[in-house]
Amino acid sequence: EEENILHIGGIFPIAGEGGWQGGQACMPAAHLALEDVNREKNLLRGYRLHLHSNDSECEPGLGASVMYNLLYFPPYKLMLLAGCSTVCTTVAEAAKMWNLVVLCYGASSPALSDRNRFPTLFRTHPSATVHNPTRIKLLQKFGWSRVAILQQAEEVFISTVEDLEARCKEAGIEIVTRQSFLSDPTDAVKNLRRQDARIIVGLFYVVAARRVLCELYHQKLYGKTYVWFFIGWYEDDWFEINLEKEGITCTKEQMRQAAEGHLTTEALMWNQNNDTTISGMTAEDFRKRLNKQLKDDGYDIDNNRYPEGYQEAPLAYDAVWSVALAFNRTMERLSKMGNSLKNFTYDNKEIADEIYAAVNSTQFLGVSGYVAFSSQGDRIALTQIEQVIDGKYVKLGYYDTQSDNLTWRNVERWIGEKVPQDRTIIRTVL
Numbered sequence: 001e002e003e004n005i006l007h008i009g010g011i012f013p014i015a016g017e018g019g020w021q022g023g024q025a026c027m028p029a030a031h032l033a034l035e036d037v038n039r040e041k042n043l044l045r046g047y048r049l050h051l052h053s054n055d056s057e058c059e060p061g062l063g064a065s066v067m068y069n070l071l072y073f074p075p076y077k078l079m080l081l082a083g084c085s086t087v088c089t090t091v092a093e094a095a096k097m098w099n100l101v102v103l104c105y106g107a108s109s110p111a112l113s114d115r116n117r118f119p120t121l122f123r124t125h126p127s128a129t130v131h132n133p134t135r136i137k138l139l140q141k142f143g144w145s146r147v148a149i150l151q152q153a154e155e156v157f158i159s160t161v162e163d164l165e166a167r168c169k170e171a172g173i174e175i176v177t178r179q180s181f182l183s184d185p186t187d188a189v190k191n192l193r194r195q196d197a198r199i200i201v202g203l204f205y206v207v208a209a210r211r212v213l214c215e216l217y218h219q220k221l222y223g224k225t226y227v228w229f230f231i232g233w234y235e236d237d238w239f240e241i242n243l244e245k246e247g248i249t250c251t252k253e254q255m256r257q258a259a260e261g262h263l264t265t266e267a268l269m270w271n272q273n274n275d276t277t278i279s280g281m282t283a284e285d286f287r288k289r290l291n292k293q294l295k296d297d298g299y300d301i302d303n304n305r306y307p308e309g310y311q312e313a314p315l316a317y318d319a320v321w322s323v324a325l326a327f328n329r330t331m332e333r334l335s336k337m338g339n340s341l342k343n344f345t346y347d348n349k350e351i352a353d354e355i356y357a358a359v360n361s362t363q364f365l366g367v368s369g370y371v372a373f374s375s376q377g378d379r380i381a382l383t384q385i386e387q388v389i390d391g392k393y394v395k396l397g398y399y400d401t402q403s404d405n406l407t408w409r410n411v412e413r414w415i416g417e418k419v420p421q422d423r424t425i426i427r428t429v430l
């Protein structure tokens with residue numbers, strides 16, 4: 001009946017252009033999780049979790065108005081789920097006025113790791129800075145202590161580079177130059193060559209990445225003398241597609257030559273082993289179930305026509321489980337205090353603190369891997385390292401920052417048969 005329903009707000013980026021329309025796969029994934037947690041007998045006993053879903057189009061303005069509608073109209077919402085970094089920033093900054101926990105399943109911006117601005121924010125999507133300890137680990141593994149940085153002038157990359165610079169300083173790694181560009185990388189790449197950069201970390205969105213790669217081909221800043229670190233969450237064939245459409249002057253073959261051998265880092269969003277997760281499914285079981293749901297929704301999955309956000313779908317699925325487990329724990333603790341979630345209002349600090357504490361201590365194996373949050377509410381995640389070998393991405397290994405454990409398959413290949421140097425070695429013959 002009505003009073004035994006726990007209401008939460010869900011804000012998903014579905015329609016619209018520009019930004020990340022990841023709600024297309026994340027909303028169906030969240031709805032699957034809702035079915036599953038409400039079917040669990042010994043979870044939220046006697047209560048049902050209800051998700052009020054809305055479209056933010058990845059627009060902070062629309063996200064804010066959707067949030068106000070959720071909060072100004074009954075029933076009370078006990079928590080908010082959000083996607084894009086821009087929407088999550090707006091919602092999390094405002095939500096603290098209502099003592100609401102905000103759980104973001106699609107926000108990668110490093111700026112969100114800030115308990116002063118976002119005291120009630122948690123995210124199952126790792127921050128973009130999660131790549132940096134892995135980059136440092138790889139530089140140390142191959143003996144590179146002289147690196148360059150090439151970045152697109154976007155907030156997420158600016159704050160990621162700041163974190164990387166701090167970690168390089170800590171590790172005694174010299175940054176010979178940091179070049180940034182808005183959309184045309186020509187001059188920035190020229191400056192890399194001028195500084196004799198050999199090991200370069202590249203941070204840009206995929207459209208800019210295609211422009212960079214073609215520029216590297218033209219300026220011959222690729223091949224056996226150079227090692228490029230790119231971001232790993234572009235499509236696997238990103239350097240061969242959309243060339244005409246985006247005015248790229250290189251051929252597919254030239255792009256392949258420039259791309260050969262580059263390394264990538266990315267956060268793992270799908271659990272890699274076959275373990276049974278808290279939902280009773282393995283990650284592969286979840287994939288099959290999500291694919292069936294998406295086919296029913298009209299996506300031509302068998303012909304690789306995936307909706308945006310497919311990669312991040314496990315993060316949304318596990319976000320709903322995080323909510324259910326946190327509410328379950330809160331209900332147990334409140335009942336001991338003669339209280340209940342039924343008494344929740346937007347100015348009930350005692351219940352809000354219980355919900356916060358329960359989310360903060362959430363730990364479980366989800367389809368996105370082990371789910372746990374740092375003191376800043378950041379997702380703790382593994383990273384994956386790949387390399388393009390003969391035009392295809394090959395898994396080189398995984399890194400667990402928490403335990404500083406690098407699992408390495410020893411399958412990397414260097415074009416010149418040996419590990420490239422980070423500088424010109426002048427051999428003085430005495």
Ligand SMILES: CC1(C)CO[C@@H](CC(=O)O)CN1
Pocket residue numbers: 020022083084085086106107108109233312
């Ligand atoms: C890995 C990516 C594509 C990074 O951007 C996230 C969206 C955002 O941070 O707004 C979604 N996941």
